[in-house]
Amino acid sequence: MSATIRSLVIPVSDLDAAKAVYTALLGEPHTDQPYYVGYNVDGFEVALNPGEEGGGPVAFADVEDLDAARATLLAAGATERSAPRQVAPEARVCVLADADGNPIGLRGK
Structure with missing residues (x-):
């Protein structure tokens, strides 16, 4: 298996506050929705x-x-943190964890 890491998802409790900080750092978002920025x-x-x-x-x-x-x-030996779920018409994601509990995200079809 060969995988390429192409994204980082950051969980936030206050989207507006986080968006202000990350927009100052990274510029305007390409997607700005209540469920995803x-x-x-x-x-x-x-x-x-x-x-x-x-x-x-x-x-x-x-x-x-x-x-x-x-x-x-x-x-x-990985364990499941979240089961596969559809996030876009052509994409599903899930999150596993290694033996130390570190998250491993997978995105594919």
Whole structure:
């Protein structure tokens, strides 16, 4: 399996406050919705995700087959933090954790 990390999702409790800080740092967002604020940083996605539980930012690896990548990581000892869910017409995501509880995000079809 070969994966490329192309995005970082940052959970926030106050979207407006976080948006002010990240807009000052990264410029205007390309997507500004109550459920998601996204910035393109030289082709890398930095996103603010309101209402998510803490635990810090999650780097998402793009994979061809989400289910196969998930199964491979679970067999290797990862645990599931959030089950696969549809986030766009062509994209699903899930979050696993390594043995120390560090999040591993997967994004694919």
